[in-house]
Amino acid sequence: MSDKSICRIGVFYDGSYFAYSQRYFYHNRKVGWLSFRPLHSLIESYIRSKEQGFTNYRIVYAAWTQGLFTSSKADERQLRNDRNLHHDLMHAGVEVKFLPMSTSQGEKGVDVALAIDALQIGLEGKIDIAVLVTGDGDLVPLVRALMKQGIRVMAAYFEYKDGEYKSFINERLLAVCNYELDICKLETDKDFKAVFKGLFRRADDYEDERGPGKLKGSA
Numbered sequence: 001m002s003d004k005s006i007c008r009i010g011v012f013y014d015g016s017y018f019a020y021s022q023r024y025f026y027h028n029r030k031v032g033w034l035s036f037r038p039l040h041s042l043i044e045s046y047i048r049s050k051e052q053g054f055t056n057y058r059i060v061y062a063a064w065t066q067g068l069f070t071s072s073k074a075d076e077r078q079l080r081n082d083r084n085l086h087h088d089l090m091h092a093g094v095e096v097k098f099l100p101m102s103t104s105q106g107e108k109g110v111d112v113a114l115a116i117d118a119l120q121i122g123l124e125g126k127i128d129i130a131v132l133v134t135g136d137g138d139l140v141p142l143v144r145a146l147m148k149q150g151i152r153v154m155a156a157y158f159e160y161k162d163g164e165y166k167s168f169i170n171e172r173l174l175a176v177c178n179y180e181l182d183i184c185k186l187e188t189d190k191d192f193k194a195v196f197k198g199l200f201r202r203a204d205d206y207e208d209e210r211g212p213g214k215l216k217g218s219a
Helices: 015-028 036-050 076-091 110-123 137-148 171-176 183-188 193-197
Strands: 006-014 056-068 095-100 129-133 152-157 160-162 165-167 179-182
Touching (some): 006 015, 036 152, 137 152, 179 183
Parallel strands (some): 056 095, 129 152
């Protein structure tokens, strides 16, 4: 088997960024619960269309980085939702990397932890493509560092504005990446409408209590 037989893909989730869009699509759009497995299949297929010279395209590493607050202010429903999310991630083969947070300081350091993880995996030569699921412009130096190692970078993101709810990607981050995938645009693309619909579990097939709770703030 040649070195070019498999395109090795690493996916790095900014947990809060992704979870916000999950809740938006589930609670506000009522299209269902955004699921990891079909999203991973989409990422593999999309990179196949961009990268030439490989016979297979596989996500070989995926990680979810997010701040984890204490349970002091969480109710039973929130704790149950957190456990369900953890199970969804494990079933999809996504490594969960939580950072301890305090309610007074908020979610700090997640971008640094994600960058360290991505750079370590890249320096170890384990991936050919890094997919950053985020909109955080602070990750521009990470993209440039990965490129110095010969690793191409794709930004996978959600861009929408619906009343007070919005999600976007920093323009500086988008400009430095090799590839981009605005998942929201697939909904209106005639060639990808079915693919977009397939990313979601139907709302009526998914217990409402498993939704992560009411949306707060913006991305």
